[in-house]
Structure formats: C-alpha cells, structure tokens
Amino acid sequence: MGADSDHNNLMIKDVTIRFGGLIALNRISMEIKDGEIRGLIGPNGSGKTTMLNVISGIYRPVREDGGLVYFQGKDLLKLKPHEIAIIGIGRTFQNLCILKGMTVLENVLTGLHKTIGTGDFSFILSPRKTRSMEEQAKDKAFEILKFIRMDSYWNHIATDLSFGNQRLVELARTLVGNPTLLLLDEPAAGLSEAEVKLLHDLLKKIQQEKRATILLVEHVMDLVMEVSDIVTVFDFGAKIAENEPIEVKRDPKVIEAYFGKNEET
Numbered sequence: 001m002g003a004d005s006d007h008n009n010l011m012i013k014d015v016t017i018r019f020g021g022l023i024a025l026n027r028i029s030m031e032i033k034d035g036e037i038r039g040l041i042g043p044n045g046s047g048k049t050t051m052l053n054v055i056s057g058i059y060r061p062v063r064e065d066g067g068l069v070y071f072q073g074k075d076l077l078k079l080k081p082h083e084i085a086i087i088g089i090g091r092t093f094q095n096l097c098i099l100k101g102m103t104v105l106e107n108v109l110t111g112l113h114k115t116i117g118t119g120d121f122s123f124i125l126s127p128r129k130t131r132s133m134e135e136q137a138k139d140k141a142f143e144i145l146k147f148i149r150m151d152s153y154w155n156h157i158a159t160d161l162s163f164g165n166q167r168l169v170e171l172a173r174t175l176v177g178n179p180t181l182l183l184l185d186e187p188a189a190g191l192s193e194a195e196v197k198l199l200h201d202l203l204k205k206i207q208q209e210k211r212a213t214i215l216l217v218e219h220v221m222d223l224v225m226e227v228s229d230i231v232t233v234f235d236f237g238a239k240i241a242e243n244e245p246i247e248v249k250r251d252p253k254v255i256e257a258y259f260g261k262n263e264e265t
Contacts, residue, residue, distance in 0.1 A: 009033060009034045009035075009036070009180065009213040010032040010055070010069075010070070010071050010181060010213070011030075011031050011032075011068070011069070011070040012030045012031070012051075012054075012055075012067075012068070012069050013069075014027045014029055014065075014066055014067050014068065015027070015029070015051075015067035015068070015069060016061055016062070016065040016066075016067060017059055017061060017062075017237075018065070023237050024050045025047045025050055025051060025054070026236075026237045026238045027238075028047070028051065028234075028237075028238075028239055029239070030232060030239070030242070032230075034213055035207065035212075035213055036213055036214075036229045036230065037213075037214045037216060037228050037229050038213075038214065038215050038216065038228060038229065038230050038232060039216050039218065039224040039228030039232065039245070040215060040216065040218075040231075040232050040233075040234065041217075041219070041232075041233050041234075042233055042234035042257065043235060043257055043258065045236075046235050046236060046237065046257075047234045047236075047237040047238075048185075048217045049185055049217060050237075051217075051234070052091065052183045052185055052215070052217060054069060055069060055071075055084075055089065055183060055215070056081055056084055056085075056091050056183060057079060057081035057083075057084045058081060060077060071084075071087065071088075071181060072088070072180070074087060085177070088178070088179050088180040088181060089179055089180075089181045089183065090111075090175070090177055090179030091174065091182070091183040091184075092170050092171060092182075092183070092184050092187055093185050094189065096163075096166055096167065097170065098158045098166050098170065099158065100159050101159075103154065103155050103156060103157060103158060104145065104150065104153045104154050104155070104169050104172075105138070105141055105142070105145070105154040107158045107169050107173055108145060108169065108172045108176050109141050109176075111174060111175075111176040111177050112137050112140065112176055141172075142154065144172045144175050145172055147172075147175070147205075147209075148168050148171065148172050148175070148202060150172060153165065163190050164190075164191050164195040167187060167190075167191065167195075167199075168202075171184075171187065171202075175210070178210075179212060180211075180212060181213045181214075182206070182212050182213070182214045182215070183215050184214060184217065186217055186218055186219060187199060187218070188218055188219075188220040188223050189220075191220075196223055199223065200226060203216070203227050204227060216228065224245070225245040225246075226245075230242065230243065230244060230245075231243065231244070231245050233248060233254050233257065235253075240254065240257060241253055
C-alpha cells in the first residue's frame, strides 16, 4: 500500500469480479478518504451493488485476477462478512429487511448483535451484568433513534410504519453499531420528494456529527449530486468517470452512458 493510504478510509485497487463469462467489475480502483461522502452511480447492471458486495465480503475477486481491498489498513479480502462488520463497516440493502412483529426499538437493537458478547461470556453467569448490558444496549438504541428523530416511534411495530420511516429504522439499525464506513444501497428508493430531502439532511448530519465515511449507491441524481463530495460512475463494470459532482454532470461519457450519444447537453 502506498503512502497515501494512511489518509484513505477505503482503498480498492484493480478489482475484477466474474460471473462465468460476464465481467461484472473490470479492474476497478477507488480511494475514499475519511469523512467523505462518495456517490456511486451508473445505469442498472453497471456493477454498483457488486462493488458493495465485494467491500462487505459477499463476493471475492478470483485470485488469478489479483486486486486489493483495504479498509483503514486492514485487508478485507482476508476477512469474512461478520468480521468486516465488526471492524466498522455497516450496510443497508436495496430491499427493506425489517423484522416482522418487532418494535422499532427491537429492530434497532438487532444491529448490536455483532458487538455484544463477542469473546466475553461472563455475563452468562452474572444476571446483574446481563441487565447492565441490556440497559446499555437500549440506551444506545434510543440515542440513535433520537439522532434520526424517530424516538417517538420506539414502541411501534416497525412494519406498521410508512415505507419512508421503515427506511429510517433500517438506517438506525446500521448506525447503532457505530460504523466508520457506511455502505448505502439505494436508500432513497421509494421515498417521496419530502422524504428524500430529509434523507439528504440526515446523510450530512451523519457525516458531520458521526464523522462517518459514506459510500452511497443511488439512482436519485439530485440527492447524489447535492450530498456527495466526489461521484464515481460505473458503466458495464468499468469506471468511466470520477470527479466533483458539477464535473461529473457534464462529462460526455456519463451523459452518453445515461442518455445515449444523441442526447443534447
């Protein structure tokens, strides 16, 4: 790793992913700095979610293809998905995964499963310690719900909430583990214009107050362009652009990827 890696939260170099004869990612390289919001856009099937799956340990590059993925100096390709979560990478998915029959608070508490009881089993023999851990977990969950202004819904059944609020519950469940890198896969999908504005404000709040780095995969272009520090663009598994939002908007390769060659700029 080069000297610049000390300033990067995430470093990806020459990553290729193949599914049979299909190349889903073709020698992708990216560097994301601490505290940055990085937008990742591209047409459907361009490799965006595949990239998130590589970072979170679901997909692995073929050894013969090489490739590096480092997070804060740690080699993610040597870690399992649950180990990647433990070291501070949190993720949401395109499809909502809200646990049925459980309250908002209970759903958020499940986000702490990776940090409670890992390597310390003394609480099994100590009811007092068990109660203390439960209280600390609830306090942490309430703190996050307050942070996203959902604390008034804590005892509501999560699946009874509006779609937009369920999205917030999912985000709270990810935040409760204090991730330093958030991988967000289309969090604005299905949201109203007003809800997208609230999401915009929340992402900036997470960046500023939680000091988190965010990799945002999204199709709502206004959100991406307004909230991102840098935008990376994929097309057919290749990186075709990477720059500040204003420059990406007018990049001919990006315009062609989205609209075709005949689209006027």
